[in-house]
Amino acid sequence: MTGPAPAHGLDPVTFAILTGRLEQIADEMDATLYRSAFNPIIAEARDACHGLYHAESGATLVQGQKGLPIFVGAMAFAVRAVIDRVAREGGLAAGDTFLFNDPYLGGTHLNDFRLVRPLMREGRLFAWLASVGHWLDIGGNVPGGYNPSATESFQEGVTIPPVRLFRAGVLQQDIVDILAANSRVPRSNWGDLNGQLNALDLGERRFHALLDEYGDATVAAALDAATARAEALMRAHIAALPDGTYRFEDHLDNDGIVDAPLTIALDLTIAGETMRLDFSRSSPPCRGPVNIARSTAVAACYVALKHVFTDVPANAGCLNPIRFEIPDTTFLGAAAPRPVAGYTETILRMIGVVFGALAAAAPERATGAPFGTINALSVAGHRPDGQRWVLFSFFGGGLGGSPASDGLNHANNPISTATMPPAEILEAAHPVMVTEWALRPDSAGPGRNRGGFGACYAFEILDPGGAEAALLGERGRFAPFGVAGGGAGALNRFAWQDGAGAHAPPMASKITGIRLGRGDRLRLETPGGGGWGDPLTRPEEAVARDVRRGLLTPAAARRDYGVAIDAAGTVDAAATAALRAGRSA
Numbered sequence: 001m002t003g004p005a006p007a008h009g010l011d012p013v014t015f016a017i018l019t020g021r022l023e024q025i026a027d028e029m030d031a032t033l034y035r036s037a038f039n040p041i042i043a044e045a046r047d048a049c050h051g052l053y054h055a056e057s058g059a060t061l062v063q064g065q066k067g068l069p070i071f072v073g074a075m076a077f078a079v080r081a082v083i084d085r086v087a088r089e090g091g092l093a094a095g096d097t098f099l100f101n102d103p104y105l106g107g108t109h110l111n112d113f114r115l116v117r118p119l120m121r122e123g124r125l126f127a128w129l130a131s132v133g134h135w136l137d138i139g140g141n142v143p144g145g146y147n148p149s150a151t152e153s154f155q156e157g158v159t160i161p162p163v164r165l166f167r168a169g170v171l172q173q174d175i176v177d178i179l180a181a182n183s184r185v186p187r188s189n190w191g192d193l194n195g196q197l198n199a200l201d202l203g204e205r206r207f208h209a210l211l212d213e214y215g216d217a218t219v220a221a222a223l224d225a226a227t228a229r230a231e232a233l234m235r236a237h238i239a240a241l242p243d244g245t246y247r248f249e250d251h252l253d254n255d256g257i258v259d260a261p262l263t264i265a266l267d268l269t270i271a272g273e274t275m276r277l278d279f280s281r282s283s284p285p286c287r288g289p290v291n292i293a294r295s296t297a298v299a300a301c302y303v304a305l306k307h308v309f310t311d312v313p314a315n316a317g318c319l320n321p322i323r324f325e326i327p328d329t330t331f332l333g334a335a336a337p338r339p340v341a342g343y344t345e346t347i348l349r350m351i352g353v354v355f356g357a358l359a360a361a362a363p364e365r366a367t368g369a370p371f372g373t374i375n376a377l378s379v380a381g382h383r384p385d386g387q388r389w390v391l392f393s394f395f396g397g398g399l400g401g402s403p404a405s406d407g408l409n410h411a412n413n414p415i416s417t418a419t420m421p422p423a424e425i426l427e428a429a430h431p432v433m434v435t436e437w438a439l440r441p442d443s444a445g446p447g448r449n450r451g452g453f454g455a456c457y458a459f460e461i462l463d464p465g466g467a468e469a470a471l472l473g474e475r476g477r478f479a480p481f482g483v484a485g486g487g488a489g490a491l492n493r494f495a496w497q498d499g500a501g502a503h504a505p506p507m508a509s510k511i512t513g514i515r516l517g518r519g520d521r522l523r524l525e526t527p528g529g530g531g532w533g534d535p536l537t538r539p540e541e542a543v544a545r546d547v548r549r550g551l552l553t554p555a556a557a558r559r560d561y562g563v564a565i566d567a568a569g570t571v572d573a574a575a576t577a578a579l580r581a582g583r584s585a
Contacts, residue, residue: 026064038191059316073299078106095169143380144392148510230317248356255288291334300347304354368530371397398452398528407452447486447531476508486531
């Protein structure tokens with residue numbers, strides 16, 4: 001779709017130029033932080049985002065192309081929280097910069113720190129600039145913040161409400177001191193904070209230069225036109241879907257405290273050019289750390305729809321035709337002090353559920369479920385000089401098959417464009433050795449277009465003093481689903497080996513307090529994506545190719561695809577025909 005022509009008195013050429021310039025500024029802000037952050041989760045994995053937000057509503061106007069999509073919806077609520085605080089307190093000045101990580105005020109979890117700054121023009125507020133980045137450690141019971149046994153947010157780290165870090169350009173050192181005192185790695189957080197501040201400084205300069213060049217009124221018209229265009233595009237996409245109500249549900253393994261599944265249930269209703277997403281049938285708030293705030297749930301829905309309707313720009317206007325029913329009686333609309341550290345696991349399941357409901361409405365757009373867990377692994381210890389070290393990372397897996405292609409192997413989850421830190425970076429920064437980093441055979445969901453393959457990772461502890469580890473993951477009991485006749489991907493697996501032998505988490509995907517000595521090992525096997533279409537219709541040569549590449553065993557080829565094949569990848573045509581005929585009879 002080309003979309004509607006811009007309105008608001010702008011010619012198409014000027015609108016296109018300004019749209020590109022605005023996105024470029026946000027991209028530069030992203031790059032500034034990525035190149036200056038101390039923490040590999042930002043510097044290498046790019047777990048951050050920058051953008052421009054509406055002066056009055058806080059709605060997202062522009063976001064960088066490299067920033068995390070999950071922050072688009074959530075940041076609007078975050079900026080709104082600052083707007084409300086200013087309305088109560090007054091006194092907004094150029095150079096003010098607000099800092100906070102409150103997950104119930106437009107945040108996600110406590111590690112994600114937001115900086116919000118007004119863009120002032122001749123004493124008048126034109127818009128807001130904002131930056132968010134994942135800091136490595138902010139206190140709490142578990143290094144890195146992902147505490148799978150938390151029953152309240154106080155056990156996950158320190159909560160900072162919206163406070164003025166800078167007042168009219170003057171740093172409030174006492175706030176910095178409080179932040180440093182509540183982290184195991186204050187130097188890392190200090191570097192990330194300065195990286196975010198530098199990104200805001202650059203964005204402020206670039207936006208002022210653009211406004212000086214084109215005029216405030218023209219740029220404001222372009223921003224209004226971009227919002228209107230995003231809304232119009234989304235309405236057109238929704239209108240192309242058949243009216244009706246489509247239901248789908250999936251489950252989390254447990255909440256880390258009570259070993260019982262949690263349900264995310266969606267009733268998706270299409271009516272003309274509007275959509276209603278009703279999650280009222282989902283499980284109630286839980287004791288463990290997989291609750292999320294309503295703002296986070298809305299952001300997850302935005303990400304899911306953006307994956308389906310790829311040409312809709314990153315602008316809050318796309319949410320105007322959509323109504324959300326996310327009651328506080330569910331764990332998707334939780335309030336303080338419900339723990340939220342594992343929010344990533346919940347929003348990934350929400351995204352999959354939206355995919356599943358849309359598959360019923362538009363099978364031609366159906367995609368198998370992605371692997372659906374970041375597997376937040378924390379490993380920490382003390383260096384010989386007494387300083388703390390904290391390794392935190394997330395991990396890849398397989399994406400779902402689609403009508404167009406197989407799913408991607410060892411891909412990133414659909415919540416973001418982040419990438420996991422390379423093995424070399426993890427080894428250089430921490431006393432660990434990576435002993436395995438490979439695709440996981442037989443992990444992809446079978447289908448005419450199979451899912452992507454997951455991966456196997458293993459780490460050996462090198463620190464003479466040992467280490468402590470924790471995992472907050474998912475998909476240990478509920479595999480990524482297939483669609484249109486496709487099969488499910490493999491389950492998640494986590495284990496560790498110490499002097500007493502091999503161990504696995506009693507709750508499948510969540511555990512804390514693992515004690516490791518030098519030479520002990522951790523091993524993680526991530527899920528593959530769900531398949532699309534009947535596996536018996538997959539071309540024999542495609543199955544043979546996977547066997548030759550070591551991605552599929554001959555036994556799995558026979559079991560899942562009805563293809564008789566030897567270890568060298570040679571197909572027995574007669575035996576294959578008999579196998580497939582027998583199963584389709």
